[in-house]
Amino acid sequence: xTTHSAPADAxxxxxxxxxxxxxxxxxxxxxxxxxxxxxxxxxxxDGREAAREYVVHPGxxxxxxxxxxxxxxxxxxxxxxxxxxxxxxxAGKLDPGEGGLVCxxxxxxxxxxxxxxxxxxxxxxxxxxxxxxxxxEVWFADGLVAGERQLxxxxxxxVFEATQAQLEGWMxxxxxxxxxxxxxxxxxxxxxxxxxxxxxxxxxxxxx
Amino acid sequence: xTTHSAPADAxxxxxxxxxxxxxxxxxxxxxxxxxxxxxxxxxxxDGREAAREYVVHPGxxxxxxxxxxxxxxxxxxxxxxxxxxxxxxxAGKLDPGEGGLVCxxxxxxxxxxxxxxxxxxxxxxxxxxxxxxxxxEVWFADGLVAGERQLxxxxxxxVFEATQAQLEGWMxxxxxxxxxxxxxxxxxxxxxxxxxxxxxxxxxxxxx
Numbered sequence: 001x002t003t004h005s006a007p008a009d010a011x012x013x014x015x016x017x018x019x020x021x022x023x024x025x026x027x028x029x030x031x032x033x034x035x036x037x038x039x040x041x042x043x044x045x046d047g048r049e050a051a052r053e054y055v056v057h058p059g060x061x062x063x064x065x066x067x068x069x070x071x072x073x074x075x076x077x078x079x080x081x082x083x084x085x086x087x088x089x090x091a092g093k094l095d096p097g098e099g100g101l102v103c104x105x106x107x108x109x110x111x112x113x114x115x116x117x118x119x120x121x122x123x124x125x126x127x128x129x130x131x132x133x134x135x136x137e138v139w140f141a142d143g144l145v146a147g148e149r150q151l152x153x154x155x156x157x158x159v160f161e162a163t164q165a166q167l168e169g170w171m172x173x174x175x176x177x178x179x180x181x182x183x184x185x186x187x188x189x190x191x192x193x194x195x196x197x198x199x200x201x202x203x204x205x206x207x208x
Numbered sequence: 209x210t211t212h213s214a215p216a217d218a219x220x221x222x223x224x225x226x227x228x229x230x231x232x233x234x235x236x237x238x239x240x241x242x243x244x245x246x247x248x249x250x251x252x253x254d255g256r257e258a259a260r261e262y263v264v265h266p267g268x269x270x271x272x273x274x275x276x277x278x279x280x281x282x283x284x285x286x287x288x289x290x291x292x293x294x295x296x297x298x299a300g301k302l303d304p305g306e307g308g309l310v311c312x313x314x315x316x317x318x319x320x321x322x323x324x325x326x327x328x329x330x331x332x333x334x335x336x337x338x339x340x341x342x343x344x345e346v347w348f349a350d351g352l353v354a355g356e357r358q359l360x361x362x363x364x365x366x367v368f369e370a371t372q373a374q375l376e377g378w379m380x381x382x383x384x385x386x387x388x389x390x391x392x393x394x395x396x397x398x399x400x401x402x403x404x405x406x407x408x409x410x411x412x413x414x415x416x
Binding site for chain 1: 214216217219220221222224226227228229237238240241242243245247248250252253254256258259260261262263279284285286287288289290291293294295296331332333334335336337338339340341342343344362364365366368369370371374376378379380382383384385386387388390391393394397398403404
């Protein structure tokens with residue numbers, strides 16, 4: 001048998017030395033306009049060597065923006081790599097040295113025109129653990145104040161509002177397939193069901 | 209104002225010609241052992257041109273394996289790009305020409321030793337729409353029969369069981385951050401709450 005009899009809560013934190021891989025060497029193998037890729041040599045748990053290729057990413061934030069009536073602000077954006085228009089929560093990459101909250105405020109404002117007066121960090125996700133070091137911080141934004149968005153040059157996206165039930169319905173019928181957005185919906189469902197609390201920070205809704 | 213007054217259900221399916229990007233040219237800019245990357249020239253909705261870099265991926269499946277007592281089978285695996293041991297549902301890439309169900313049966317058996325007698329495809333997710341064309345099919349596996357796993361050479365992972373409540377708790381406390389797995393948990397929560405039904409296929413639990 002392949003499974004363990006110890007309680008799951010013990011296993012999740014159990015020693016992981018029999019699983020870990022150690023870096024031997026690391027090379028940048030591709031340097032593009034937006035992406036770079038590294039190929040590392042690693043030592044496996046059994047002492048042998050292997051190669052690991054991965055995209056280097058600065059990290060990102062995603063915002064779950066909550067309107068006074070409880071609806072969420074979402075975007076509709078064409079995503080070239082998957083050749084389709086996707087429904088997403090607002091998100092964006094961290095600038096060098098930028099903190100998560102500042103990035104979240106900036107991206108929400110630039111893409112949707114909204115500023116928020118209350119912010120809470122729910123958690124972090126890793127979208128692509130097989131071949132990128134990307135992490136995405138999940139931020140809730142409450143007390144929204146509408147304004148005029150400031151899209152980056154060459155950025156095209158629609159902004160609209162949807163209920164939690166609508167978003168979940170679009171996931172079930174295949175119209176919403178963006179993993180980070182579904183993770184945000186999971187956090188929203190957990191929070192609204194009372195399974196977790198969030199620690200809110202009050203932020204003046206002044207220009208970013 | 210940046211938002212629309214039309215109902216959200218109309219907006220999600222609205223015409224997207226003002227958002228779409230058209231391919232002008234496409235080049236393979238990196239060819240590695242496991243990954244390749246392309247850089248395409250695209251025409252933006254306003255007629256200007258831009259570059260789009262993305263990882264080319266064959267697609268993948270993820271399995272939500274349900275034990276007779278309702279617990280889920282999960283794995284603990286070191287993921288080098290994020291430098292940590294992650295809790296995940298079993299998953300793996302499609303082989304050339306392989307169908308999703310066959311891939312799901314193969315990966316579940318190889319990584320955990322389990323075979324399932326009932327399978328249902330819940331949906332598809334896109335884990336990294338900014339820079340990869342990867343999709344992941346979400347398959348539920350029920351009627352599990354334990355056997356001996358057949359790990360690929362150089363593959364090291366623990367297999368254990370956890371309840372839905374444990375997985376959700378680990379997400380909330382930051383011990384479970386893998387986006388695809390959280391999407392699987394969202395599908396599980398939707399299904400168990402009665403929000404959606406699954407169409408099951410009976411499959412003999414014979415050797416794959």
